[in-house]
Amino acid sequence: MWVYVKDLKKHIGKEVELRGWVWRSRSSGKIAFVNLRDGTGIVQVVVEASSVSPEVFKNTKMLRLESSLIVRGKVKEEPRAPGGIEIFASEVEPIQIPKDDFPIQKPDHSIDYLMEHRHLWIRSRRQVHILNIRDAVLKAIRKFYWERGFVQVDTPIFTGAIGEAAGNLFELDYFDYGKVYLAQTGQLYLEAACMALGKVYNLGPTFRAEKSKTRRHLIEFWMNEAEVAYYEHDDNLKLQEDLVSYIVKYVIENAGEHLKALGRDITKLEKVEAPFPRITYTEAVKFLQKKGYDIEWGKDFGGDEETEIAKQFEKPVFVTHYPRKAKAFYMQPDPDNPEVVLCDDLLAPEGYGEIIGASQRIHDYDLLLERLKEFNLPVEAYDWYLDLRKFGTVPHSGFGLGVERTIAWIAGLEHIREAIPFARTLYRVYP
Incomplete structure (x- = not known):
C-alpha cells in the first residue's frame, strides 16, 4: 500500500510502500540507513543485509543524494528516529541514481548560486x-x-x-x-x-x-x-x-x-x-x-x-x-x-x-x-x-x-x- 511519510503513524506495524528521494544515506557493514523524503516529510529507512537480497543491499549502498526510489517495508516505532518511526525495508527499488553529485550540498552556497539552481x-x-x-x-x-x-x-x-x-x-x-x-x-x-x-x-x-x-x-x-x-x-x-x-x-x-x-x-x-x-x-x-x-x-x-x-x-x-x-x-x-x-x-x-x-x-x-x-x-x-x-x-x-x-x-x-x-x-x- 503506497502511503506518504506524513501518514506513517497511522500504519505502525503494517507493511507499506514509500516513493520518494534520498535525503541522506550511510552504511556500516551489514546495515544501511536511508533518509527518504517524499514532499510530506522525511523518514529513516533501515536496510539490513540479513533481511533483503544481496542485490537489494548492493543497490542500497549505491544510492546517492537525490536518487529516486521506491521502498517497501514495515513501519515500526523508534523514539530515537526523526518523527519517532522507522521503516524496516524488505525491498529497495532504485528508480534513478544520479551520475553526478547533486549541485546543492554545501552550507555556504551564495544566494546567486542558489537562485541559479x-x-x-x-x-x-x-x-x-x-x-x-x-x-x-x-x-x-x-x-x-x-x-x-x-x-x-x-x-x-x-x-x-x-x-x-x-x-x-x-x-x-x-x-x-x-x-x-x-x-x-x-x-x-x-x-x-x-x-x-x-x-x-x-x-x-x-x-x-x-x-x-x-x-x-x-x-x-x-x-x-x-x-x-x-x-x-x-x-x-x-x-x-x-x-x-x-x-x-x-x-x-x-x-x-x-x-x-x-x-x-x-x-x-x-x-x-x-x-x-x-x-x-x-x-x-x-x-x-x-x-x-x-x-x-x-x-x-x-x-x-x-x-x-x-x-x-x-x-x-x-x-x-x-x-x-x-x-x-x-x-x-x-x-x-x-x-x-x-x-x-x-x-x-x-x-x-x-x-x-x-x-x-x-x-x-x-x-x-x-x-x-x-x-x-x-x-x-x-x-x-x-x-x-x-x-x-x-x-x-x-x-x-x-x-x-x-x-x-x-x-x-x-x-x-x-x-x-x-x-x-x-x-x-x-x-
Missing part, C-alpha cells in the same frame, strides 16, 4: 517549509472569502487600462490592436464585477516594471484583491483586518510545524488579532519628523519610514487618509478634507512594510472624469470604467494584498524572493 534548491528542507506556508496562506485566503459569500472573479492579465502609475507597466504589441499592458492590478475589473455580484475577489499574478532591488520587491508577484459594492472606508478597513487576522490564525493552526522549523517566533503572530491600530498619514508625518526623518507632507513613505512607523506596534497598523496627489486617480476624496483620500496602507510589523493598499473608489462620474484628465490618462481607454458610474453607481471599496509580502512577514523571511517558487526580480528570469 532554484529548480533544485526548492527541494531543501527550508524551502519546503516556506512553500508549505505559502500553500497555507493561499488556502486561508480562499477559505476566508468562501465563508463570507464572496465570488471569485478571474481578472485579465492583458489590459488596455492603466490601474496604477504608467511608468511601471510592461508594454506589449497585441496583434493589430496596438499596445496593451501586463496587468498591475485587477481592481478596475473587480469594480465592474462587484456591481454584478456584490462581493468579489481575485487571486493571481500581477506585474510591475519597477526597477527596484529591495528585499520587499518582485517584478511578478501574486495579489489578492477584493471589491465590495456599498462598502465605504470603515467597512473596507474592517474587511482587511479580518482577512489578515484570519490568514495568520489559519497558518499557525495548519502550518505551525513549518513556522517552528524556520525558527519563527509564533508568539508575535499570536498577537495579530483585530482590531488593528490606525493613524492618519498626517499623524505619521509628524511622528517621523520628530524621529528626525526628512519628510514633507505630500510625499509618499519609503521602506525606512514604513518600518519606523510599524515598529511602534505589535500588530499591523493602518495608515489612512493620504494626500490626494500622492495616490491613484480612482480614490474617493474625504468629504471633510478633499486634499486627502479615503484610503489606507496596512503596514506589517517587524520591518516587513506595506502588505495591503486600499481605498474607497470614486463613484461619481464627473469627479472620476476630472481625475482621469488630471492624471493625463486617455479617457477613451476608460469608457467602460466610466460606464460603471453611469448605470447604477454606488459607493464601493476594495484593496489589494501582496501575497509574497504577507508570506515573508508570516514566515519571518529576510528576503521576498524565497516567498515564491520561482522569483522574477530585476535581474532574474532564470530558471
